[in-house]
Amino acid sequence: MPDNRIILHVDMDYFFAQCEERERPELKGRPVVICVYSGRGGDSGAVSTSNYEARKFGIRAGIPISRAKKMNPDAVFLPVNMELYRSISDEVMEILRGFSDKVEQESIDEAFCDITGKVADFDEAKKLAAKIKDAIRQNVGLTCSVGVAPNKLVAKIASDFRKPDGLTVVKPEEIRQFLEPLKVTDLIGVGKKTGERLNELGINTIGDMSTLSTETLICEFGQAKGAWLKQASQGIDDSPVREREGTEQIGKITTLKEDTKDLKVILATIDKLTEEVFRKLESRKLSFRSVTFIGISTDFKTHTKSNTLGAPANDADTIRRVAHELAKDFLAEHPSTLRRVGVKVADLTGEKAQRTLGEF
DNA sequence: TCTGGGGTCCTAGGACCC
DNA sequence: TCTGGGGTCCTAGGACCC
Numbered sequence: 001m002p003d004n005r006i007i008l009h010v011d012m013d014y015f016f017a018q019c020e021e022r023e024r025p026e027l028k029g030r031p032v033v034i035c036v037y038s039g040r041g042g043d044s045g046a047v048s049t050s051n052y053e054a055r056k057f058g059i060r061a062g063i064p065i066s067r068a069k070k071m072n073p074d075a076v077f078l079p080v081n082m083e084l085y086r087s088i089s090d091e092v093m094e095i096l097r098g099f100s101d102k103v104e105q106e107s108i109d110e111a112f113c114d115i116t117g118k119v120a121d122f123d124e125a126k127k128l129a130a131k132i133k134d135a136i137r138q139n140v141g142l143t144c145s146v147g148v149a150p151n152k153l154v155a156k157i158a159s160d161f162r163k164p165d166g167l168t169v170v171k172p173e174e175i176r177q178f179l180e181p182l183k184v185t186d187l188i189g190v191g192k193k194t195g196e197r198l199n200e201l202g203i204n205t206i207g208d209m210s211t212l213s214t215e216t217l218i219c220e221f222g223q224a225k226g227a228w229l230k231q232a233s234q235g236i237d238d239s240p241v242r243e244r245e246g247t248e249q250i251g252k253i254t255t256l257k258e259d260t261k262d263l264k265v266i267l268a269t270i271d272k273l274t275e276e277v278f279r280k281l282e283s284r285k286l287s288f289r290s291v292t293f294i295g296i297s298t299d300f301k302t303h304t305k306s307n308t309l310g311a312p313a314n315d316a317d318t319i320r321r322v323a324h325e326l327a328k329d330f331l332a333e334h335p336s337t338l339r340r341v342g343v344k345v346a347d348l349t350g351e352k353a354q355r356t357l358g359e360f
Numbered sequence: 361t362c363t364g365g366g367g368t369c370c371t372a373g374g375a376c377c378c
Numbered sequence: 379t380c381t382g383g384g385g386t387c388c389t390a391g392g393a394c395c396c
Contacts, residue, residue, distance in 0.1 A: 290388090
């Protein structure tokens with residue numbers, strides 16, 4: 001049964017920047033850079049996304065805003081406008097659901113569709129993919145890149161293969177040839193760390209990796225990951241397209257005005273974050289069962305402290321109270337000064353979940 | 361050159377229970 | 379005195395993704 005499926009991966013092109021271009025046509029053709037400002041004043045912060053004109057200057061996601069400004073002072077620098085992107089994302093997902101009843105939204109700008117049964121073969125699938133691209137262009141006014149393959153793993157790589165406005169089909173018998181020359185880090189799930197370790201073993205391409213035995217990979221990366229790497233290198237992936245029920249956790253994180261270990265400052269920050277987390281929680285009518293305090297120290301190391309409650313709760317007071325406790329414990333254990341602070345709730349359950357069961 | 365913020369999934373060790 | 383194994387839950391951290 002493995003892989004007589006037909007899976008489509010839709011990836012919106014330079015999404016945040018393209019949304020801004022749609023709203024403000026005068027931006028078309030100019031380098032556009034979407035920024036997350038840290039609030040520390042000036043250009044402190046990082047680039048979230050940039051359009052292709054900006055990328056020509058080396059401006060890409062993750063680099064400091066100040067550096068981006070040096071690369072091209074004349075580019076248009078805009079702050080993120082999440083509300084706008086979310087509403088446009090909803091428009092896109094609505095269209096996808098019109099074409100397929102099995103849609104898995106993977107992030108704000110990406111989704112998988114299982115169109116097995118909707119089309120007879122990959123040639124028909126290609127036509128359907130083109131129709132979807134047209135529908136998104138006509139109704140939303142944005143371009144996207146689409147990959148079509150027998151599974152999610154390959155469909156995702158395919159959508160990334162030709163961008164922007166691309167359409168790439170990889171039939172079952174073409175998988176091997178398609179993957180062979182690609183870098184190991186082109187596989188979703190193989191990032192910097194795993195990539196470096198593979199390179200040290202002399203493994204650079206996916207083709208190289210497929211020649212390693214499962215045993216060797218398990219020896220290097222452990223049972224689960226090793227076995228998965230072997231499968232992935234051969235383009236094998238049985239994971240289903242699954243409708244997600246919503247989020248599993250809700251968190252808020254912020255950069256402090258300046259690094260500190262002052263409990264008062266940290267508790268006050270927690271209070272603000274708690275309000276925002278609670279607002280999201282409330283609007284989705286969710287209860288939580290665990291609370292996490294996140295502290296990112298001056299050296300950019302992430303620390304967490306979490307607590308699971310005896311029963312689900314759904315009030316702001318519990319979040320605040322538990323997060324305060326965790327922060328106090330953290331500061332007692334760690335001498336580090338903090339740069340960023342976060343609050344997160346998880347183990348979320350829907351409406352039918354118990355209201356607060358009170359005390360402890 | 362100075363580094364955001366939102367997530368998902370996995371692992372390992374310890375506590376606890378049968 | 380030496381002595382099992384299996385399962386679940388919780389916590390902290392890491393890798394990875396956009």
